[in-house]
Amino acid sequence: MAKQASTSTHEITCRLPRSRSSVPRARAMLHAVLSEWNIGQDVLEAAELLLSELVTNALRVPVPSGRQVGVRIAQSQLDGILRMEVSDAGPGRPEVRAPADDEAGGRGLLLVEALSHRWGVEERANGIGKTVWAELKAPDIITEPLTKEIAAAAVRPGQTVKSWGEWHTVLDVTTEQPSTPTAAVILTLDEGPPLRVRATEPLAVRQGDDGVRGMPENCP
Missing domain, CATH: 2.30.30.30 (SH3 type barrels.)
Structure with missing residues (x-):
């Protein structure tokens, strides 16, 4: 189930199968959640692009059979930050590349770096795989606490x-x-x-x- 991390942070977590359909499913989930959180259109569009790239990259990683992709979307009302995390059970750490002009791919993390306020990679708590995260400034969600x-x-x-x-x-x-x-x-x-x-x-x-x-x- 989704959970509330603290009195000032809301989050949604879920798991996605390793299939191409998971990218539009992740975008649809994000759109529904951010609409509920009253996130502005500019931030919503950037977030959809970021999450699409993170999920797409996770689906390309070779992992043991049966593993899924984890997605977490969180908003901090105190800091005005929207955070997206995508976890996979694969080895290695993604790195920003500078592909040649004639290369069709390899620009996903360049887009993540350009759009996000900040991003990074963390080892998963259970020691299997990693979590790639990206944050956006979302001033619309800053509220005075009740x-x-x-x-x-x-x-x-x-x-x-x-x-x-x-x-x-x-x-x-x-x-x-x-x-x-x-x-x-x-x-x-x-x-x-x-x-x-x-x-x-x-x-x-x-x-x-x-x-x-x-x-x-x-x-x-």
Whole structure:
């Protein structure tokens, strides 16, 4: 199933069979997802070209029988970045080539390099194959995070709170004298000194979406 990576990032993941039909299927999936995310037309068109090249390259890699191509599309609302990843189980790392004028192919990564904000190659976590990724700047998806106020005593590690005018991730929560009316809570943050507040003091907490939107692991 597709999953939400964090409160500010949405992602879609799926697997595609190793066939030519997977390229238009990937483009159709991308178009549907980016339309839902309200991505602008210019970014959508560039993203379709990038994903087509990444999937096409992955299909050309020799891999063991039965292996599929993995696709991940993610958007970061905080950074305004759209990221596309395509994984395969084949060896080697793709490199940008400078083909001769009479060569019919070999320009895929040149296009990826020209269109993307940045791109790269990573080894897959299980040690089999690689993931080629490309990112685009997509300012349309930058939004102010939804927030809610909760008592400091209800804050939990992993949540993001607003302190000193900035958002910080809570690493640890300690309650001092929890049975007294003047109980205090100490929040250890990812940056800066610990934050000590009254247990009843309301704090702004970044609120994630309810539920997870996405597509099945096997693309339609």
